[in-house]
Amino acid sequence: MASKLTFKGGIHPLKAIHHGKYLSEKSAIEKCSVPEEIILPLSQHIGAPSTPVVQVGDKVDMGQMIADASGYVSVPCFSSVSGTVKAIESRPHISGKPSMSIVIENDFEDRLYPGIKSPGKLADLSPKEIVDIIKGAGLVGMGGAAFPTHVKLSPPPEKKIDTLIVNGAECEPYLTADHRVMLEHPDEMVRGLEAVMKVLGVNNAYIAIEDNKRDAIAAVSKAAQGKNIDVVTMHVKYPQGAEKQLIYAVTKRQIPSGGLPMDVGAVVVNAGSVYQINLAIEKGLPLFERVVTVTGSVNNPSNLLVRLGTPISHVIGFVGGFAGKIEKLIAGGPMMGITQHSLDAPVIKGTSGLLALDAGMVRSAEESSCIRCGKCVYVCPMGLLPYLLSDFSSHERFEDAEKNHVLDCIECGSCSYVCPANRHLVQGMRLAKSQIMQNRKKAK
Amino acid sequence: MDQYIMSSSPHVRSSESTARIMRDVIIALLPATAFGVYIFGLNALWVVLASVAAAMLAEALLQLLMHKKVTVSDGSAAVTGLLLALNLPPAVPLWIPILGSVFAIAIVKQCFGGLGHNFINPALAARAFLLVSWPTAMTTWTIPGADAVSSATPLAALKLGGELSSYSDMFLGSIGGCIGETSAIALILGGLYLIARRVIDPRIPVIYIGTVALLTWVAGPQGLFTGDALYHVLGGGLMLGAFFMATDYTTSPMSASGKMVFAAGCGILTSVIRLWGGYPEGVSYSILLMNLVVPLIDKAFLPKRFGGVVK
Numbered sequence: 001m002a003s004k005l006t007f008k009g010g011i012h013p014l015k016a017i018h019h020g021k022y023l024s025e026k027s028a029i030e031k032c033s034v035p036e037e038i039i040l041p042l043s044q045h046i047g048a049p050s051t052p053v054v055q056v057g058d059k060v061d062m063g064q065m066i067a068d069a070s071g072y073v074s075v076p077c078f079s080s081v082s083g084t085v086k087a088i089e090s091r092p093h094i095s096g097k098p099s100m101s102i103v104i105e106n107d108f109e110d111r112l113y114p115g116i117k118s119p120g121k122l123a124d125l126s127p128k129e130i131v132d133i134i135k136g137a138g139l140v141g142m143g144g145a146a147f148p149t150h151v152k153l154s155p156p157p158e159k160k161i162d163t164l165i166v167n168g169a170e171c172e173p174y175l176t177a178d179h180r181v182m183l184e185h186p187d188e189m190v191r192g193l194e195a196v197m198k199v200l201g202v203n204n205a206y207i208a209i210e211d212n213k214r215d216a217i218a219a220v221s222k223a224a225q226g227k228n229i230d231v232v233t234m235h236v237k238y239p240q241g242a243e244k245q246l247i248y249a250v251t252k253r254q255i256p257s258g259g260l261p262m263d264v265g266a267v268v269v270n271a272g273s274v275y276q277i278n279l280a281i282e283k284g285l286p287l288f289e290r291v292v293t294v295t296g297s298v299n300n301p302s303n304l305l306v307r308l309g310t311p312i313s314h315v316i317g318f319v320g321g322f323a324g325k326i327e328k329l330i331a332g333g334p335m336m337g338i339t340q341h342s343l344d345a346p347v348i349k350g351t352s353g354l355l356a357l358d359a360g361m362v363r364s365a366e367e368s369s370c371i372r373c374g375k376c377v378y379v380c381p382m383g384l385l386p387y388l389l390s391d392f393s394s395h396e397r398f399e400d401a402e403k404n405h406v407l408d409c410i411e412c413g414s415c416s417y418v419c420p421a422n423r424h425l426v427q428g429m430r431l432a433k434s435q436i437m438q439n440r441k442k443a444k
Numbered sequence: 445m446d447q448y449i450m451s452s453s454p455h456v457r458s459s460e461s462t463a464r465i466m467r468d469v470i471i472a473l474l475p476a477t478a479f480g481v482y483i484f485g486l487n488a489l490w491v492v493l494a495s496v497a498a499a500m501l502a503e504a505l506l507q508l509l510m511h512k513k514v515t516v517s518d519g520s521a522a523v524t525g526l527l528l529a530l531n532l533p534p535a536v537p538l539w540i541p542i543l544g545s546v547f548a549i550a551i552v553k554q555c556f557g558g559l560g561h562n563f564i565n566p567a568l569a570a571r572a573f574l575l576v577s578w579p580t581a582m583t584t585w586t587i588p589g590a591d592a593v594s595s596a597t598p599l600a601a602l603k604l605g606g607e608l609s610s611y612s613d614m615f616l617g618s619i620g621g622c623i624g625e626t627s628a629i630a631l632i633l634g635g636l637y638l639i640a641r642r643v644i645d646p647r648i649p650v651i652y653i654g655t656v657a658l659l660t661w662v663a664g665p666q667g668l669f670t671g672d673a674l675y676h677v678l679g680g681g682l683m684l685g686a687f688f689m690a691t692d693y694t695t696s697p698m699s700a701s702g703k704m705v706f707a708a709g710c711g712i713l714t715s716v717i718r719l720w721g722g723y724p725e726g727v728s729y730s731i732l733l734m735n736l737v738v739p740l741i742d743k744a745f746l747p748k749r750f751g752g753v754v755k
Contacts, residue, residue, distance in 0.1 A: 008748075013456060096450075173456070244750065257751040328455055329448050339450040363457040364449070368515070369559040371462055374645075374698040383749040385698065405749060413454030420460040421560075427452040 004211060006235035007245040009381035011414045013173050013238050013335060020174035020334075021212065023301040024293050029180050031305045032292075032318050034106060038081055038309030039091045040066065041101040044348040045146040047073035052102055058085045061113040063286055065138075066102050075138045075148045079104055080288035080307035082111035092345040094312075094331040094338055101346075104309070117284045122191070127199045130281070137280035138287045138349075142272035143167060143178075143241070144332055146350035149273055153199050159262040164202045165250055166193055168209040168216065168271040169234055169241035172333025175353045177291040178271045180303045182209065182216040185275055186223035192278030193229065196269060204228035206250055207271070212236045238335060239412040243268045245381050257408050272352075292347055296330075296356040297323045306347045312354060313343035327362045330355040335413045365422040376415035376425055382408045386415035390428030398439065401432040409433060462559075466519030468643050472634035473526055473688065479630045480623035483588040484534035488623045492529040495541035499525030502549040512558070520559050524548050527567035527688060530624025531681065531728070532574075535586050540578065544570040564735040565695050568728045575728075585620040597621045598679040603724040614678035625681040635687035647700065648707040649686040653677055655711025663719055676718065685710075685727035695735040702738075702745035709734045 014020050043049035050067035060066060060079045067077040079102075086105045093099035119125070119133050135150035155161055166189075170178040182189060190207075197205050207224065209217045211233050221231045232250060234240050244255050246268055253264040261268055272291065279285045288308050292315065295301040299320030306315055312329070316322065330337035331351055347354075376386040384405060392401040406429050415425040481489045503521040507514045516522075525545050532541055548570035553562045575582045585597055597620045598609040609619045617627025624631075638644045657673040664670030676682070690696065690710050697706050710730045717726025 008750075011458075013454075013458070248750075254751045257749070259751065326446070327449050328451075330453075330455055334456040335454045337453055337455065339448065339453075339455065341448055341450050343446075357455060362449070362455060363459070364451070365457070365461075368462060368518070369561070371465075371520075371560045371693050372696075372698060373465070373693040374703075375460075377698050377747055378700070380747070381750065383747045383752065385746070387698065405752070408749065408751065411453075416454050417456065418458050418460060420462050420465055422457065422461070424452075426454070430452060 004233055004235040005249040006237055007240070007249045007381060009379050009383070009414065010237040010239060010245070011379050011417055012236070013417055019212065020295070021176050021179075023174065024295045024303055025176045025179055027176075027180070027302045029184055029291055029303045029305055032307070032310065032315055034081055034108065034110070034307055035310050035314040036106055037086065037311075038079075038104050038106060038307060039101045039311065039346040040077055040079070040104070040309040041091070041093050041099045041346070041348060042067055042077065043093075043099055044077065044308075044350065045075055045140040045148055047071070047075070047148055047151075049100070050074060050077045052088055054085050054102065056085050056087060059083070060085060060104060061111045063113040063116050063288055065286070066104075069135065073148055073151055075135060075140055075150070076286070077102075078138055078286040078288045080309050081106040082109050083107040092342065094340060094345045094348065094351065096338065096341070116286070118282055119284055122195055122198065122281055125281070127201065130195055130199050133280055134277060137276075137285070139273065139276055139280060140287070140349050141270055142276060142290060142350070142352065143270035144336075144350050144352050149269070149277070152267065152269070153196065155262040155267070159265070161200050161202060161262060161265055161267055163247070163251055163266040164197060164200055164205040165246060165266065165268045166205065166207040166271055166274050167241055167243070167246055167268050168207055168213070168220070169246060170213070171210060171238045171241040172335055172337075172353070173238075174295050174355050175293045175333045176295075177293045177303055177352050179213045179216050181272050181275050181291055182213070183219050186216075186219040188278040188282070189220065189271060189275045190223040190227065190229065191282070192274040192276070194227070195277055195281055196274060200267060204230065207231045208234050208246055208250055210234045210236045210240055238414065239381060239410070242381065242410050242412060244410065257405065287349060290347075290349065290351070292351055293353040294319050295353065297326060297358040297361065298356050299323050308348060309346045311344055311346050312340065315347060315354060316343060316356070322356055324358045326356045327359050328357045330357065335417070336411065367423050368421045370421055370423055373420060375418040375420065379414040379418050381412060381414065382410060384409060386425040386429065387423075389432065390423065390425045393428035393432040398432050398435050401429075402436050406432045407436065462520070463518045465643055466523050468638060468641050469523050469688070470519065470526060472637045473530065473624070475630035475633050476530060476624040476627060476684070477526065479617050479627045480530065480534065483617060483626070484586060484623060488534040490538055491532055491534065491536060491541050491623060492526065494538045495529035495532075495545045496522050496525035498542040498545035499528070499549050502546045503554065506550050506554045510554070515559065518559065521549055524553070524566045528570050530684060531567060531571045531622050533582060533585055534623050535584055536581050540574055540581055544574045547573050560694050562694055564732050565689055565692050568689055568732050571728055572732060587620055588618050588626075597724070598675070599718065599724040602675065602679070603718075608675070609679070611674060611678060614675070622681060622684075625684045628678045628683050631683040631687055635683075638687065638691075644687070644691040645700070645703055648691050648696065648703050651704055651707035652686040652690055652711045653682060655708050656682060656715050659712065659715035660719065663715070680718070680725045681727040682714065685731055689727075690731050690734075695738060697738055697741045697745060699742070699745050699747045701747070702741045705741055705745055706734055706738065709737065
């Protein structure tokens, strides 16, 4: 068993209730039922929204491309059902802002698009061909950020990559999607990793898994035997899955302020993304469904394989509805997820979890005076001063915030979590960051 | 139509709160308080009650007058009142703790912005105010058990010549001194409780006490390395100060390195005052002086920034 690696700072959120993972970590991945109507936003990823290649009235098959990438930092989008294009209009989006979407009426036949077949054996594919397959399958980071994978795997030639890490940390409480994928599909995941190793030209790679997923560590270790793949056990701490902290914990390299993983010769890919890469190569499948952990105050917390475009309301209905009065419905995890005002938005490429929190699980309280206890400083994984930065923010002293490195904040929320006075620390820093970026754009 | 709360993440919080922390501090001070009342008699109890009540009333009244939210229920005024009482001689007339608490809360705390905004420790500032204004009442000690008889404390005996107390008396607390400072064991127990509850950073008391032990041993009365470090550590208000006053959040630095520098500074000043200054005890003034330097320490001693080192 590899040694337990970690980083400085961080928290153990909801440790008393086993990080909430007990609700769903033993539930095998189950197929969610398919809804009557799927809503596929043109923007499910970082980068330019995709451009529709179908029109209202067109018949489409499952896995057929309905929107193409518009530019380099963009990916195509695929229908997750067979049916008819009903509309191309503005529809709710989990980000909160209604977004242009392609709406498809399901004919419940699940006809797979005839063009879908394996593009070839990994051994016969060149690195460039693999990257094209990855873009062509519409793959993005499945950990939540949804950054186009083909871009991540194409670092500029001057950045030499020698370290590849698969992110199996899943440090957010309640979420267990990556856990189940690693446990149930370890061989496919490892073969997907080998494809990425070929693309980047690295001879060995790491798979980093937090110590609270011992069954997954065992399964993945078995699948990785005999290959140049190190399965490393990470100390359980939030935010171990944040890429800066993950790279540091595994390699002791610190990404410089304002830098990217490639600046220290590293690339990090989510465990689910790597599994998806394998599906694209061995089965020719594009991205049109994903595993979502549906948990919290619901009647049957589960890990569901959900067709992209399925409205949240349908997914909640499939697990038997809410188990009580819900105060917050979150897309993602409790530390960085986005609250929803309705259940109408669809599940999209980056939706790793749907979390229903009732009054007992949410802890909203009024802000009180900062007592200068220093807990926020103690837990900040980036070594910042949250009490000072959020104070600058509330006084609109954005230049002072920038001078004190607020842009280094990864918005993990550890500071707000520990604050005894319930101060809105990360929220203030988030505001300062967005204001500074806006001011920079205006200055250009 | 169901309604959901929308807010910016994170959506869960730890169960820590200011009130819980204050409650833990009060619990940690109970052994020392109980011991003080037991050994010095009922007047000590009235001093404690008067001090706590005056502190809470002063805060409530002032907040009402200033049209601010009344926050007495967070327990911080009660803690200040209790700490002040534990820093007073047991035979003081009751107007002393009352006046002291009002000074601590109304002037040092509320006039500067309330909780989290005082620039020096309110209880220690009040003690300094009382000592300067009514020095006789503030330096009249009692032998435990007997009636109020003027006598010296262990440190006064050391400085001015007199019968030295035994280590066991100082450890248990059957010596003269302020209500809460005499029993080292009671204070250590309270300190360990606060460390276990993660309320205080153990670095501060360990470095403060360690620095005093080192310096008083090195700068001995008969030459180098002849000092009675244990006597200094057990005597006076060092235990009370190191565990409960120097660790006050608002008046100590925010970073780990800053806290260590602060604690060392307190240790150096306490030793200097005790060994070469006019007073037999230096804990109150050392902490107050270091409180004043905290903003500079916070500017100079920052945590290590991730990705901040440029090769």
